[in-house]
Amino acid sequence: MNVQTNAVPAGFIALPFKGDEHFLSLTGPLYAKRDGEKLVLGFRVEQRHCNIGGICHGGMLMTFADMQLGLGARFDSEEDIGFMPTVSMTADFLAPAPLGAWVEGRTDLLRSTRNFLFCQCIVTSNGSPAMRASGIMKSGGAPSNLKGLPNLRTLLK
Amino acid sequence: MNVQTNAVPAGFIALPFKGDEHFLSLTGPLYAKRDGEKLVLGFRVEQRHCNIGGICHGGMLMTFADMQLGLGARFDSEEDIGFMPTVSMTADFLAPAPLGAWVEGRTDLLRSTRNFLFCQCIVTSNGSPAMRASGIMKSGGAPSNLKGLPNLRTLLK
Numbered sequence: 001m002n003v004q005t006n007a008v009p010a011g012f013i014a015l016p017f018k019g020d021e022h023f024l025s026l027t028g029p030l031y032a033k034r035d036g037e038k039l040v041l042g043f044r045v046e047q048r049h050c051n052i053g054g055i056c057h058g059g060m061l062m063t064f065a066d067m068q069l070g071l072g073a074r075f076d077s078e079e080d081i082g083f084m085p086t087v088s089m090t091a092d093f094l095a096p097a098p099l100g101a102w103v104e105g106r107t108d109l110l111r112s113t114r115n116f117l118f119c120q121c122i123v124t125s126n127g128s129p130a131m132r133a134s135g136i137m138k139s140g141g142a143p144s145n146l147k148g149l150p151n152l153r154t155l156l157k
Numbered sequence: 158m159n160v161q162t163n164a165v166p167a168g169f170i171a172l173p174f175k176g177d178e179h180f181l182s183l184t185g186p187l188y189a190k191r192d193g194e195k196l197v198l199g200f201r202v203e204q205r206h207c208n209i210g211g212i213c214h215g216g217m218l219m220t221f222a223d224m225q226l227g228l229g230a231r232f233d234s235e236e237d238i239g240f241m242p243t244v245s246m247t248a249d250f251l252a253p254a255p256l257g258a259w260v261e262g263r264t265d266l267l268r269s270t271r272n273f274l275f276c277q278c279i280v281t282s283n284g285s286p287a288m289r290a291s292g293i294m295k296s297g298g299a300p301s302n303l304k305g306l307p308n309l310r311t312l313l314k
Contacts, residue, residue: 017209020209022204023205024208026183026184027216049183051181052174052175054177056180057220059217060216062219063220066219083209083210085210085215085253086250087249088248088249089247090245090246090247092244093243093245093246
């Protein structure tokens, strides 16, 4: 199979996490672009992301959705909230993301309160829906100046 | 910080996934032991599992819970169902799993139908609840003889 694992669609840049973000260094990089007022994340399914069925492991898709929810909701919100721990996340696996597929996601911020962001996202594989996820992120009281957290609005002007 | 990343509690063995299981090779190994009729999975939180907050990334905990739910429910069921794709999973993040913590989980199979296993699990960090997860796994129609899927009942007699 001819898998172009380095092929990243035009407009995407690698998420510039510093060395402190070890799990995304291990499993990523993830890529980001701005689409109007939306943050779009993406990655290409490589062999290292796959399960024994030869498709992207659910753990990798949930890792991606967790980032798409948190960073996407943060991008949607009016102020820069900084690091937001996930309180709860639900993922529905609609279709597999096969080896070589380009995966990307878009987030809708449904409600922002003093303490929580309620959001949902659709993750696609080669343009077709592969996962629906919803998340509750904690926005109040978390440290906002953690090292290594990029300001995506500044970066993706 | 003195982190004994190689310290695995007595009775656990590394899950013997073959080279086909790339994502768990990348993020694991996960460990397994039998506790009566229950399957207990576990892993030690290493730096490569951590986020910028210095705690285990939610994506790694969800990867672990996905495996604990699927393999734990399969262990609980009377017949060897084989590979079970996850249809839906919900994870509540109760408390962080810090660097160096030993994480483990136990699954309850709530209902088994011709097509689905409904299950839930509690994941602990150093013995305290860190995540609650529930899952719906597809049990009917999936290939049962995928290479690399260990028979844990045989292995953990």
